[in-house]
Amino acid sequence: MRTAYCGQLSATDVGRNVKLAGWVNRRRDLGKLTFVDLRDHTGLVQLLFGDDRNDLLDAHTLNREDVLLVEGTIQRRSAGNLNLEMKTGEIEVRVERMSIANRSKTPPFLVEGDGADATEETRLRYRYVDLRRERLQNALRMRHRTFKATRDFFSNRGFVEIETPVLTKSTPEGARDFLVPSRMHRGTFYALPQSPQLFKQLLMVGGIDRYFQLVKCFRDEDLRADRQPEFTQLDVEVSFPSSPEEIYALIEAAVAHIYREVLGVELSLPFPRLTHAEAMRRFGIDKPDMRFGMEILDVSAIVRHSGFRVFAEAVASGGSVAGILAKGYASASRATLNQLQAVVVAAGAKGLSWVKVEDPIVSPIAKFLTAEEMAALVAAFGAERGDLLLLLAGQGIAKPLGELRLTVARQRSLAVSGWKFLWVTDFPLFELDEEGNLASAHHAFTSLRPEDIEKIETDPLNIPSYAYDLVLNGTELGSGSIRIHSRELQERIFRRLGITPEDADLRFGWFLQGLEYGAPPHGGFALGMDRLVMIMAGEASLRDVIAFPKTANGMCPLTDAPMAASPKQLAELGIRVEDAR
Numbered sequence: 001m002r003t004a005y006c007g008q009l010s011a012t013d014v015g016r017n018v019k020l021a022g023w024v025n026r027r028r029d030l031g032k033l034t035f036v037d038l039r040d041h042t043g044l045v046q047l048l049f050g051d052d053r054n055d056l057l058d059a060h061t062l063n064r065e066d067v068l069l070v071e072g073t074i075q076r077r078s079a080g081n082l083n084l085e086m087k088t089g090e091i092e093v094r095v096e097r098m099s100i101a102n103r104s105k106t107p108p109f110l111v112e113g114d115g116a117d118a119t120e121e122t123r124l125r126y127r128y129v130d131l132r133r134e135r136l137q138n139a140l141r142m143r144h145r146t147f148k149a150t151r152d153f154f155s156n157r158g159f160v161e162i163e164t165p166v167l168t169k170s171t172p173e174g175a176r177d178f179l180v181p182s183r184m185h186r187g188t189f190y191a192l193p194q195s196p197q198l199f200k201q202l203l204m205v206g207g208i209d210r211y212f213q214l215v216k217c218f219r220d221e222d223l224r225a226d227r228q229p230e231f232t233q234l235d236v237e238v239s240f241p242s243s244p245e246e247i248y249a250l251i252e253a254a255v256a257h258i259y260r261e262v263l264g265v266e267l268s269l270p271f272p273r274l275t276h277a278e279a280m281r282r283f284g285i286d287k288p289d290m291r292f293g294m295e296i297l298d299v300s301a302i303v304r305h306s307g308f309r310v311f312a313e314a315v316a317s318g319g320s321v322a323g324i325l326a327k328g329y330a331s332a333s334r335a336t337l338n339q340l341q342a343v344v345v346a347a348g349a350k351g352l353s354w355v356k357v358e359d360p361i362v363s364p365i366a367k368f369l370t371a372e373e374m375a376a377l378v379a380a381f382g383a384e385r386g387d388l389l390l391l392l393a394g395q396g397i398a399k400p401l402g403e404l405r406l407t408v409a410r411q412r413s414l415a416v417s418g419w420k421f422l423w424v425t426d427f428p429l430f431e432l433d434e435e436g437n438l439a440s441a442h443h444a445f446t447s448l449r450p451e452d453i454e455k456i457e458t459d460p461l462n463i464p465s466y467a468y469d470l471v472l473n474g475t476e477l478g479s480g481s482i483r484i485h486s487r488e489l490q491e492r493i494f495r496r497l498g499i500t501p502e503d504a505d506l507r508f509g510w511f512l513q514g515l516e517y518g519a520p521p522h523g524g525f526a527l528g529m530d531r532l533v534m535i536m537a538g539e540a541s542l543r544d545v546i547a548f549p550k551t552a553n554g555m556c557p558l559t560d561a562p563m564a565a566s567p568k569q570l571a572e573l574g575i576r577v578e579d580a581r
């Protein structure tokens with residue numbers, strides 16, 4: 001039906017006869033002339049329907065999103081008609097033949113522009129119209145190139161892509177499972193995988209050696225803007241890794257390959273590494289944004305005997321005094337300082353002390369500190385006139401300091417463009433969950449150094465593990481670990497997590513048994529592909545890089561999923577629904 005694409009035409013095509021097919025972006029009537037911008041996935045071109053052709057009168061009736069086939073000749077636009085903002089703005093197609101392949105109802109929103117004329121719900125309900133938008137087209141095509149580059153990279157290095165089951169048994173990754181009732185075995189349920197974790201480990205037991213998969217995973221969580229209940233991850237596992245370094249080097253090379261292929265950007269390798277403890281100490285967060293510095297500095301030693309009781313008591317009671325230097329921010333208003341105070345208090349700090357480095361110093365705490373102490377503080381931060389010091393005191397101030405750092409960076413627009421990748425290594429093996437119970441910080445299959453094994457029972461919260469995260473510009477892109485490959489150690493971890501041997505057997509017996517038949521040392525990684533593409537495409541929401549995403553509350557406005565099952569289906573499954581909502 002066509003011999004050319006709209007957006008690819010240019011002045012070099014003048015005189016050429018072309019057949020085009022696409023959608024009416026918009027129509028303008030100028031006396032007897034009709035202009036139509038025709039759109040396909042490559043862009044727009046202007047069509048001109050002349051006044052000398054009765055057979056083209058239908059052009060007057062064309063509406064947005066009608067589907068049009070035309071044949072015509074490319075001509076240069078008249079001088080007054082040039083549109084330098086449009087890629088094809090030097091030319092137009094003088095139409096000689098047209099046929100309307102299909103009519104469209106008035107679309108619910110404009111395809112041109114940024115979609116701001118419709119709610120997100122409407123855009124998702126009519127996603128097929130929304131998908132015609134240039135930005136979504138670009139994002140989905142970039143997604144495809146990213147997936148292709150990923151597959152090429154791993155295939156070329158001896159990795160095998162293997163599918164793992166979707167109807168399966170629970171794989172704990174810290175979320176709730178989506179359950180699927182079994183009809184043939186009434187009263188039993190499959191779980192959708194939160195990740196292929198246990199299967200990829202068994203693939204290593206099965207001698208596959210190097211596995212990868214671009215795989216859908218499912219996690220039933222309360223959604224936030226940056227989550228989807230189903231998402232795609234790059235899942236990787238290798239046997240006999242010499243150390244976590246081998247995994248870092250592999251994943252870095254994959255990411256560098258993707259950036260080169262998809263964006264033409266050369267990343268510098270290796271990515272920096274920071275232990276979890278160091279990340280918390282220097283940045284107050286386990287996924288530091290490295291696009292700016294503003295590192296946390298502990299100044300306890302300077303103020304431990306200070307006349308400012310808040311500082312002295314914080315240090316005396318085992319806490320600390322630490323802060324950040326906000327360059328050139330002595331201009332911060334009282335309202336801004338109050339805002340920063342609110343941020344740290346919400347994050348668990350008692351309060352915020354500030355020092356404006358001016359001549360003389362402006363600070364509510366100046367009168368409590370000696371001139372020497374104040375000078376030592378200013379010197380420790382390397383502060384100069386016009387800078388602002390922000391200080392917290394007490395226990396557990398790392399996290400509030402981390403929030404403070406991010407807030408100031410936002411206010412000061414410090415996070416400028418760039419790709420700052422970072423490995424955060426040696427995550428703790430255990431942490432306390434919201435109820436104060438011991439939980440795995442990564443997942444229960446993560447290994448630890450032999451010398452720390454005895455601490456599992458005696459000092460569980462002080463065990464660094466072989467778990468690591470890849471961080472990009474302050475966002476966690478993925479996680480992985482070296483795994484436990486001995487049944488005995490795995491059971492010991494389960495026990496510590498409060499999983500009884502009977503329960504472990506019921507839930508994971510199938511997997512534990514695999515560890516007894518020659519499980520090799522192994523380790524791996526998983527990387528969130530939706531998130532990677534989102535960041536590469538410069539989008540703010542995962543929904544912008546997924547063709548048919550769910551809303552923030554897990555609904556699909558296009559299909560109206562999830563929906564009630566019919567009484568017949570429920571009867572077959574032996575399920576009765578109470579409290580339907």
Ligand code: ASP
Pocket residue numbers: 173194195196197236479480481524525526
């Ligand atoms: N299964 C983990 C996850 O999905 C990743 C890994 O440890 O390889 O987060």
